[in-house]
Structure formats: C-alpha cells, structure tokens
Amino acid sequence: MNSIAAGRPAKRVRQACEPCRRKKAKCPGEQPTCSLCARLQQQCMYAEERRISLTNGLVPTESAPIPTTPEHRVSKVLEDRLGSLEAKMGEVLDALGRNGARAEQAPTNPSIPNPLGFSAASSLPFGQLTPLPTWENVLSIAQLYLLYCDSQPLPLFHKETFLSTLGNRDPEVVYAVLALGVRFAEDQYRDANDLASRINGYTEVARGLVMKRISEGPVELSTLQCLCLLSLVDFTNGNTHRSSIHSSLAMNLAQCANLASEPHVALLPTAREERRRCFWSICLLKRLHSIEFDDLDLPDGSFPPYPGSPTMPQSRSPNEVTDGTRNTDLKDQGIVAYVIMLSEVFAKTAKYVRRHGRPTSVPPWSSQSEYSRIIALQMDLETRVPYIHRFKPASLSERTLEELQANRDYWGPFFLNQVLYHTILCLLNHPLLLSLSLRNFRSTIPEIFLQHTSDLISSHTTWIIHFIKYFEEKSFLVSDPFLGYSAAVVATIELQLSFTENTTIREEKRDRFFKCVGFVQGLGKLWPHMARLADRLQRLEDAVSASYQPESGAQNKSLLIDLSRFWEILEYSSSSDSDSARRMFGDSLYSESPAFANEVSRTSPLPEPTRLISQQGISHSPASQYGLHTSIPMNHQYTVDSGTSLRPPDLLDDEFSILATNFFSQGQEFLRSCDNRESIGNF
Template sequence: MAIASRFEVTSTGIHDTAWIRKFEEFAVPGRELIMRRIACGPIELSTIQALCLISMADFNSGNTPQASTYSTLAMDLASSSGLSSDSRRLKPDSGHEAQERLRCYWSIVLLKNLHGSHASSVAFVHDEKTPGFPESPRPPAGLSSLMTDAALEQPETTNSACGPSDLGVVAYVIQLSEIWQKTARYAHRRGKVSGLPPWSTQSGYAQITAELMDSETRLPYKYRFRPAKFAEQDPAQLQEHHEFWASWILLQMLYHTVLCLLNHPLLLSLRLRNFRVTMVPEVFLQHTADLTATHTEWIVHLLDVCERKAFVLYNPFLAHSAAIAATIYLQQSYTENSAVRSTKQECFRKCVTFIKRLGLYWPYIEQLALKIEQFEQVVSASYREPTSQQLPDSKVFIDLDLFWEIIESPFVTELPRTTKPYFGASLASHRQPIHSEEVLRSRLLPEPTRIGSDVNRTDDNTDPAPAMQLPTFAADPSNPTPDLLPPENREASILAQNYFALGEDLVGNLDEWWFSRQYA
C-alpha cells in the first residue's frame, strides 16, 4: 500500500502533503510489523516479500540506507531459510507456492542489482542448487509463432528456432541486471584506473563487454526488437499484456544503458587520463563513438515508440537509462554544426521530459530531473560561443558533482528529510559525500577520423590521417599550475574548454593543439 499510494489518481503531486502523509501512514507501521516479526518470528515467505516491498518503497522515497538494510536482510533470510539454494530444483509449472518462492528470491536479486549499494559488491553464487528462474508473463496469443517465424528468417544465427531454450523474458532481465550491476560499479570508480587501459583484453571494460556479448548468444532471437514488432502492435493489445511488454521494454533498455554507461565519453576520458601512452588507438575511438551514438539513439527511439503507442511506463529504473543518455546528449550538443546541435538538444529534451513524467510518481526521480536541469545550467553558463573573439578562459571549470550524482543515482537517492536521520551522531559524521580532488585538465577523447568528413579530409593520393595524439591527462609535478585549480573548492571538476571539445566538427583542430602541448 505504501508503494501503491504513489499512484493515487486524486493526488496533485509527490509534494502533496496529504500524499506524503498517506505514504507514511502505510510505511511506518509496515516497517514496525516487519521488524517485530523478524525479532520474534516466525519468519514466513510473506516476511521476506514484505522486506522487498518496503525496501523498494524506502529507496524511492530517498531512504537509501534503510532500503539497503532491508534488501540485505531479505537476502540473508533467503539464504538462511534455504530459499536461495532450493535443492528440489522447482520446475516452473510446479504450482503457485513454488512460483512464489522463485519470484521472491529473484526479486531480491533484482533489487540488489538494480538498486543495491554501490559501496560493496553483491555476489550471488550460481551453482547446481540455485533456484530456477520464475515463470515469465506469457506473450500475447500468436506472438510466439510470429517471433519464431522471424527467427527462421535468420538461419545462420545461433538464436534461431533451434537455438537456446526460452527461459522467459524475466530470466533474461535478471541475467542482464547482473551485467548492469558490474557496469555501474565500474563507473562508480570515478576514473580511478587499474593497470590496464580499456582496450586491453584483460581490462574491466573488455570483460564486461565480453560478458554482455556472451549473454546475447543465450538470448532467443524472438526477444529482440525487430522480431517482437513492438512498434506494430495495437495499443489495446499492449495494454492487455502490459506485464509482458513492460518486462520486454526493461530488457531492451538495460542492454542499451549498459553500453551507453560503459562507453560514456566523459567517463572514458577520466579513466584514460593517467595512462602514459602517446595516442589512443583509432579503432578504439571508432568503437566507443559508434556504440555511444547507436545506443543513445536506441534509448530515445524506445521512448518515442512507447509514447506513440500510449504505452505508459512506470518502472523508475528506466529514468536512469534516460538520465545517462541525457548526459551524453548534453555534452554532444555543444558543437558548431547547427544540425547536429539541434538533433542532440531535441534528444536531450526528450530524455528530461520522460524523467519528469516518472517523477510525478517517484520522489527521487523528480530530484533526478532537477539535477539534470541544474547540470545543464552549469554547463551552459560555462560555454563560450565559437564565434567569440575571446580566447578560452583557462580558469573556468565545470563542477562534476552533479554529473556524478546523476550517474550514480541508481544507488544513491538521498532526499531532504524532515524526520530524524537514520544514522546517529557517532556514524553520521563519517558519512560524507564522496568527492574527488582530481581535475581533468585535458581535452576529452576526439571523434574518430571519418572518410568524407569536412575536417581532416585527405586527397585520394595522400595517406589517411594518423591516429589522434593523446594529451597528457595529469599535471606535470615539476611544473605545477595552481591557477588551473578551481578557485574555492577541490571537488571533481573539468576545465570548461575541455568539456566542450567533443563537438563533431572540432576534430580538425585537435592535432595542432595536442602536438603543441606535447612538444611545448
């Protein structure tokens, strides 16, 4: 009821006092009933289910520590009760009670993967005792054969009709959520590097990419976008089978979001700043640029299709997908190419509009939309028009704190609280926000060299343009430049002129700038 109260049709918004009071009227006694049962017993399946629900409710109300405590407690109870190692290997058709057990266990896994604490890694051991996946909502009548027919058109693919068995759409959402969790933790390292650059086959970047591609080999072809023909479905049919299509949309968005976050241009630039290499491999630039462009477009396309079909999405996680895409579009919109700028700005606005709509139901999503707009204002205030005669100001920085809060929002949802804090004075003083004292002083990764582009164009008789020279990403200790530090704080920042260096028409000017830096 605490979660359902968010969708009260008579409410005027999440800041409606009556709405907040109604939520607390359900949430407070709910917590007390659950904790009393845990303290005194007996623990039932419904107790663990209730922990999942109250964890979801608290997370979406900004109570991240409490939400994490409840989901971790649910995971421990599932392990202690044998729910997480069911030796009976319950079959999907073994009855309602068995399905409840399966859905409860995998709900805990999803909670931890999608909204778990980023401070610690949650490892779910998969072995012969791991429960089977729960039964998935069935596709609409006739759609399965339609999907199979589409798969038969791809005789050379392993995911054809004779390919892997269908575990159900929910099973593939769960599998992909584990890859998402690893990707989010990879991004949460805030550019702190290991000993390997991302193009190394042993790097975290390469391992996550390989795991994602491997998951595709196990995904039946019918769950992909084209054979599912979501855009061709009748809106009434979509509503009738909302449970299936909502799971299918989440599967699509998870996939594209992993690739967007993994290849985020700003995150990659931060990660590469301390590698002492002379140049970024051109094929790596092409690889990351193409992936970013493709999968941000897919996120916006899916949102557009849902809007055209009047298929309303309520899953708060989808707001994070749109937020990650929005930060990429915002950065790319600062280019001299007016057509590109207009397209990127339109896509950015679509993402923000979608997040705002979800924010009507989830308090922390409304806060996320506000942070994105605030970050847009910070970036815009630092921008210098290309036609300006003034030289770039080497003392203008963009504070990245808001950027990090947006990127890490799936795991941190702190909201201002009017009640007493969850942690007491002996612990609260040690829970300070994570800031970085490092400042990115170099340009971001350039666009890869393209044949036929207006910049770096070569004649047929000339050699192709060489790979871009990588600037020095760390300040030279023997030649400190204190004037480049932010004036009043040492929180994570980026030099404004470097942030805007990602414009698609700027590549031709990078060679001269980088070489002059290298040999100055």
C-alpha cells in the same frame, strides 16, 4: 498507602468486549467503549449489553444466522481474516503509542532531520495513524499494483493467485503493497500531500509489523517479500541507506533459510513459485540498485529455476518470419529470466562507474580490462537470448495502447530488458568516463577503439531516445523507475555532445537532452527520486552552459566542470536525497560522505578518429554503411530492421559519422590532467 497501591499488580480485566474476544486480542476493558475498538472505529459491545439486547428482543448483528452459500462463506473468511489483521494492528498501534510517548518525553534536537523522512508514524497521535482501507479499496489498489508494479521491476508474487490469496497474506505484505500501489490510484488521492501522507503511513505500518516479526518470529516468506517492497519504496523516496539495509536483511535471511535451494518437502506449485520469485526478486533488487554480490557461497547449479514468465503476445502480422538459425539449441527461459541475467551485467557496470574513470595500468581496449570483461559478458549473454524476445519479432509498431496495457506483465520486463541493455553500453562508453580513464594513454589510443566507442555511444543513445518517443506516441504509462535513470544517463551524454560550434548538431543534441529530462520529470510524478533526478539534470545543464564561454577563434575551447554533478546522476544508487545518511544515523555514527566532494576539472580534446571525407564535406564512418541498410546487423538483439516503420526519424545515414567527428572534438572531453583540479563552489 500510595506506595503500597503502586506496588500492586494491575487489576486484570475480568471481561473482554465482544470484538476483542472474537479476535482473541488483548482488550483494555474500558467501558462503554474500549480504546482498541475506538482506534479501529468499530462497534464495542460487552456480554452484559448483549444479554440486555437479547432480553429486549433485539438480536445483535453477530447472532444472525450464517448464510451457507459459497459467496457468503468467502465473505466470512475475509471478515475473519480482517478481524485478525485488525487485532495485530491494534498491538502495533499500542507499541507505536508507547514509543511516541517515550519520544515526547525525551529531549529533542531541532537541528537533526527526522530520520523517517516525511513524518514519523510513531510521533503521530492515534487519530492520524493510517488505517487499513475497506477491503474493496485494498483489492482495487492491489490490482493497480499488479498492473503497474508486478515485474516492473520485481516479479515478487504469483500473479494468477495474488488477489485471491491477498486476504490470507500477512498484514505487513498488504500494507507494503498499498504503499507501492496507491500512487497509481489517481481517482482516490488527487492531492499530492494527501497521497504522500498515505504512502508514508502505509510504509511505516508495514515497517513496524515486519520488524516486530523479525524480532519475535517466526520469519516467513512474507517477511522477505515485505522487506523487498519496503526497500523499493525507500529507494524511490530517496532513503537509499535504509533501502540497502532492508534488501541486505532480506538477502541475509534468504541465505539463512536456504531460499536459494529448492526444498525437498512437498509444496504446492504456487508456493514453490513464490519462493523462487522472492529469491530472484532480492537478487534483482540488489543488482538494479547497483550492488554486486557474490554467489552466496553456493555450488554451481544450486540456484532455483528462474520465475515463470508470460509469453510474448501474438503479433498481428501473419507474415512474421522467425529466424530459425537463432533458435537452435536455445531454451526459452522467459523474459523475466533474461532481465535477471542482464541485471548481473548492470551491477558490474555500476561498479565500473563508481570508479569514476580512475586510470589503471591496463588500457580499456585490453582483454584484461574491466571494460572488456563487461563487454564480453554482455555479448555472451546476448547469444543466449532466443530470437522471440528480440526487438524485431515484437512488432512494436503494430501494437496498440490497449494491447500494450492488457499485457503489461510481458511488456514491462521486455522494455526493461531492452533499455537495460542499451544503458549498460551507454555507461561503458560514456564520453566523460572514457576521457577520464584514457588520461594515461593519450598518445597510444588505437584508432579502432576511438571508432568503436564513438559508434557505440551514437547507436545506443539513439535507441533509448527512440523508446522514449515510442512511449509518448503510444501514450504508454511507464511505471518502472529504472527507465527514468536510463533516460538521465543519455541526457548527460547529449548535454556533453551539445557543446559544439556546429549549430545543427548543437540544436539536435539539446532537443534530445530536454526530451530525456521531460521523460524523467514524468516519472517524477510517481517516484520522488525521479523528480530529484530531473532537477539535478536541469542544474547540471545550467552549470555547464554557464561555464562554456569559448573565445572567438580560440584553438582549444574547454569546459570547467564540477564532476560531482555528473556522479550524482550516473550512479543510480546515489540518485537520492543527499540527507539519506543523516535521516538514518544518529550523531554517534553519522559522518559526511566524501564521495561527491567538489571535483572540478578544466578539459581539452582527445584525438579524433580518422574519417573519410565525402563530397559534401562530411566525414562518413564506415560503421554507418552497416547501420540500417544491410543484413549484417539484422540478427542483433536490438537492431531495427530495414524498412520498419519504427526507424527513428532523426537517425540519418551519416549520423554515426557526424557524432564520430565531434565525439572528441572541441569541448567534448572534460579532463586535461588529473592534477589540474581546483575546489570551487556551485556555479
């Protein structure tokens, strides 16, 4: 009898409750309250109860006359949209519940880390799943997203219509926006654990919805937008492997959907703009995460136009004179466009860094070298940037915090563009990478190249330090995590240059090192991978300091350096939790990555560039004569003009020469021979 009963199909629910009926959701049918309504914490009522209420003269809420004012009509639309969203959420919760039940029955291995990071939503009881906040809170967090995340770095949405259309967007986008924006809602979640739980909960719900969409269809533009947001969240949480999967999936879907081509069908301007923004956001995401990709096999000129950009806010200074010679034949494509262009150069630079300075048969000063090609590409790009988006016309010294905050949609991309420019040159001329790449050319290094790289590293590290000080002085909240990476790159350079017997230089460089570390720590309050990066900088400083013990009067002082500590900082895509692969892959796929095996080197100095000696006994670089006081570099995209109040106070006239003298001095270069390596543990 039991077997016969077991073989019968489940009894169909004759009647759905009123909330499920309105939302056209599959009602479980439990009475007096169905499980779906219980999970969504909404009132459950069946038609029989409705009739009883009417018989007793009680008019239920849903039978009240519908107001006809525009405000109430908008409210009704939002209510219906929320109802549909809740119904979809119910389906996801059911699926998660089934997966959780299967997971509980399956054998577990406690030694394998949780592949979802903080906590797996599928393993939580229904009461702990993160519900959608009230619509008022959703809009509040969405406003924070626009303020602190839009174009910082991804220009994903059409800002002017984003809030008004949020109620009509697919729920996976809403949850992904919450996952990014809620970290800026300090008044709502002051407890760090509660905030992390909320972020993780929103992320997992968005992931479940978007994967269901991809598997069942139809894939929409919102699907790609959600994948971009999830990739950014995963990257900043240290799950770089899963982040790469999401962004690569978005890129593949964009290619299959011909998102790179302008559609021939008639579209509303906002819809067309969001298509463009989505495509370029995917490109920007891949490049900033250090992935260089091809042109998708598309013919030249087939890419969509760059996203629209806000104009630079008007300067208070009425006497600002624009340089007409730099505006000739230059079409202003917007600040966001120039960030996207520069990201291509950064992706090539990141690839250069991943080579770890392995020497080749082509010296870096050759026009055929990777170093020279990247420098040439950056200079070519600089010729295409209109003067209006350069440093001098920005008049940053005159901008108040209120002005900066009110126009973050421009200043966010502007600061990213500035810092990205300097970071590329810092990486290309990093003392560690140069010393490694020049191993095969120690007796033939041109003096010009030594002076060139010395002056570049001095100038561009100082610029990034200057921006860090500017943010502190203005109390401007930096929300773009990439700026933290830039500060970390400078910190490794300042740390390397601090190992000198010159007390003044040593103290200055250490002060700049800790200034950068403090900046990264500040961003770590918002982005977990920045907190880990700051910790790595501290551990690097401890290890290098412990190894630097020069003997009194020694001619060749050297450092014993674990190079892997540098690579995990300099490679942005690796600035994450080392367990990222372990979280992502199971036993059949996971293997230890050999990328950062202990690589230890004992080092000695490269040749110094020849400098003139002043009467004070300090060598002066010829470049310092052009640094701040002549008209020669004034047209440079990122050069401080003479007399400006933003002139870095620590940039002395002879700083270029001081750093040049010590650039390759005792203890500055880290490698004597590529064969002189030994494997040791941590310091």
